[in-house]
Amino acid sequence: MTTPFREILKRKDFVVTAEAAPVKGSSVSKTVEHITLLKDKVDGLNVTDNQSSVMRYPSLGICLLIKEHGGEPVLQVTCRDRNRLAIQADLLFAYSRGINNVVCLTGDSVDVGDHKEAKQVFDLDSVQLIHLVHTLNSGKDMAGNELDGGVDFCIGTTATPSADPLEPQLIKVEKKLKAGVSFIQTQAVYEFDELKRFTEFVRNIDEKVKILAGIVPVISAKMAAYMNDNVPGIFIPQHLIDELAQAPKGTGIAKGIEIAARMIRQVKEEEVCDGVHIMFIGREERVPEILEAAGLL
Amino acid sequence: MIIAERKPMEEIKQAMAPYKKVLVAGCGTCVTVCWVGGEKEVEILASQLRLARSAEGNEIVTLEATVERQCEKEMVTELKDKVAEVEAVLSLACGAGVQTMAELFEDKPIFPAVNTTFIGMPEKEGLWVEMCGACGDCFLDRTGGICPIVRCAKGLLNGPCGGTRKGGKCEIDPEKDCAWVLIYRRLEKQGRLDLMREYNPPKNFRAVKRPGRIQAVKI
Amino acid sequence: MNGCIVAFCCEHSAYPAADLAGRLRLHYPESLRVIRVPCAGRVDVIHILKAFENGASAVLVLGCEDGACHHITGNTRAKERVKYCNMLLKEVEVDGRPVAMFNLSPNTPHKFVRAVNEITKIIKESGR
Incomplete structure (x- = not known):
């Protein structure tokens, strides 16, 4: 995957990205294994930014590793941990090192993470962050100063198609689209009706933006229940929980992979959207099995 | 109004440990309305302190007073004589009140007995929520x-x-x-x-130059 | 007041019951100090705390039966205050100073004596 992600988005009919979650600690050997395994099988590798407000190896650091190993990194930037100065500085650094794709998101609250007493920043929100990247792309910083050497980021964002109530969420998506994004990676979706409704809404505002459906394999009924209760913005329907509950003991992961592959096939065949973003957190080494079962390898 | 919460008793007891005579000072405005630092709370806290210290065999003498607003020097000045009598002051006012007291009586240690939490309003009786x-x-x-x-x-x-x-x-x-x-x-x-x-651009977080200071026009 | 039991008695119920108990020559601890109040709801947290500061070993708040308060909610509010008072005492780790609330009617002197005996038992158990 040496083609820039921006080009992939323009050219490819079905875009596939996967997530590489940074480790807690400085030992990146396993992450490097994952990068080597996945870099040529997907179009871009997303790196999360202190995901779920749990302190980890930085997104920027893993993106550099991806770049060094010949992959196409997608830098996730949240608004939780950095103010506008720090975000701009990080983006300048990223671009200077060949990291050209950025996903702008709000970030979870520190209350759900492992440093609950931290002062959360949220100097900007995700819509403002998208505007900020455009400002940098235009050769200026947020204060209007000229940059000595500009940037040219391919900008993406996230959305939650299964939010309830949906309307306020859609108004925010509309603002993000108007700010200008090339792609949207959705929160994990399990109901295609929701996804179709969402896609239709987006298409009415912006025909060109690529929508990648978020795929998070669920490997047990227990995990599904846990996610429903604890992961913000995720709603797993009962019929999937039942399907997982009926899987014989020890076949949970296989079942989860099967369901994920089935969903990807459906997204592709029914042309629900333009691709998928696979998040198999902690089991990155099994992402190729999903790709294979979905007929993407 | 300003909402506060009383500090844990243990913390207050520890703060008062070195003293034998203190002034427990309340404020008659915000913290009275949110049931934390008015006249009533002053007498209860003072009584609790006396009970605790007497159980330890280490009596403490408490003076009690509540001024209308502890964040106004003119009103806090009323406490001059009482403050002169004690070794320390335990204030149940918000942070502004505690500091006014500390500024007026520079030679006395002033202890906050409450944690100032937010600007809010009562949603129903006894339940306050943050608003501003x-x-x-x-x-x-x-x-x-x-x-x-x-x-x-x-x-x-x-x-x-x-x-x-x-x-x-x-x-x-x-x-x-x-x-x-x-x-x-x-x-x-x-x-x-x-x-x-409509898009709301990034907020000007320096609209108030901290520390805040506003000079009103006298009319 | 050292060691005595302070009983705040509502003049519509507990006070006449106490009076009747005396007239019937029912036996109750002589350390009892009865304070007549217009309603159990008149008894404030600070009154209870001050009783302890002055050496009381226990405080009783005696009001009308549920639904029979002459001031409608005086007895229920008194119950809440007694609960709150116990929390305040626990907070300063002043153990073994019981505060209790009982409801009774004016014509139940035996119930009055029972309430006093009960709190006496609690004091004895706590070893004070």
């Missing part, structure tokens, strides 16, 4: 009179985050409403949803 972040750049006209700076857990300015729970509750607490869902409903009711679709 004193950001110095009010834009409530754009948000249906609901402040996302403090009522959204992340202070977002352009709509809800992706973590909203089913039914429009907050990501971090199912007891709390998502401020942006409230704003949506309010503006929808007013037929002003277009306001929510």
Whole structure:
């Protein structure tokens, strides 16, 4: 995957990205294994930014590793941990090192993470962050100063198609689209009706933006229940929980992979959207099995 | 008004440990209304302290006084004679009150007995909720009179985050409403949803140059 | 007041019951100090705390039966205050100073004596 992600988005009919979650600690050997395994099988590798407000190896650091190993990194930037100065500085650094794709998101609250007493920043929100990247792309910083050497980021964002109530969420998506994004990676979706409704809404505002459906394999009924209760913005329907509950003991992961592959096939065949973003957190080494079962390898 | 919460008894007891005679000072304004630092709370806290110390066989003498506003020097000056009599002051006022006291009586140690928490209003009897972040750049006209700076857990300015729970509750607490869902409903009711679709640029967080200082025009 | 039991008695119920108990020559601890109040709801947290500060070993708040308060909610509010008072005492780790609330009617002197005996038992158990 040496083609820039921006080009992939323009050219490819079905875009596939996967997530590489940074480790807690400085030992990146396993992450490097994952990068080597996945870099040529997907179009871009997303790196999360202190995901779920749990302190980890930085997104920027893993993106550099991806770049060094010949992959196409997608830098996730949240608004939780950095103010506008720090975000701009990080983006300048990223671009200077060949990291050209950025996903702008709000970030979870520190209350759900492992440093609950931290002062959360949220100097900007995700819509403002998208505007900020455009400002940098235009050769200026947020204060209007000229940059000595500009940037040219391919900008993406996230959305939650299964939010309830949906309307306020859609108004925010509309603002993000108007700010200008090339792609949207959705929160994990399990109901295609929701996804179709969402896609239709987006298409009415912006025909060109690529929508990648978020795929998070669920490997047990227990995990599904846990996610429903604890992961913000995720709603797993009962019929999937039942399907997982009926899987014989020890076949949970296989079942989860099967369901994920089935969903990807459906997204592709029914042309629900333009691709998928696979998040198999902690089991990155099994992402190729999903790709294979979905007929993407 | 300003909302506060009483500090844990253990912390207060420890703070008072070196002293034999103290003034327990209340404030008759905000903290009286939120049941934390008025006349009644002063007499109860003083009594608790005396009971605790007498159980330890180490009696403490407490003077009690509540002024109308502890954040105004003129009103705190009334306490001059009482402060002169004691070794320390235990103040049940908000942070502004404690500091006014400390500024007026520079030679005395002043201890806060409450934690000042937020600017809020009573939602019902005995339940106070945060309403204002004193950001110095009010834009409530754009948000249906609901402040996302403090009522959204992340202070977002352009709509809800992706973590909203089913039914429009907050990501971090199912007891709390998502401020942006409230704003949506309010503006929808007013037929002003277009306001929510407008982009709110990054906030000027230096609208109040900290530390804040405002000179009013005398008329 | 050292060691005595302070009983705040509502003049519509507990006070006449106490009076009747005396007239019937029912036996109750002589350390009892009866304070007549217009309603159990008149008894404030600070009154209870001050009783302890002055050496009381226990405090009783005696009001009308549920639903029979002459001031409608005086007895229920008194119950809440007694609960709150116990919390305040626990907070300062002043153990073994019981505060209890009982409801009774004016014509139940035996119930009055029972309440006093009960709190006496609690004091004895706590070893004070």
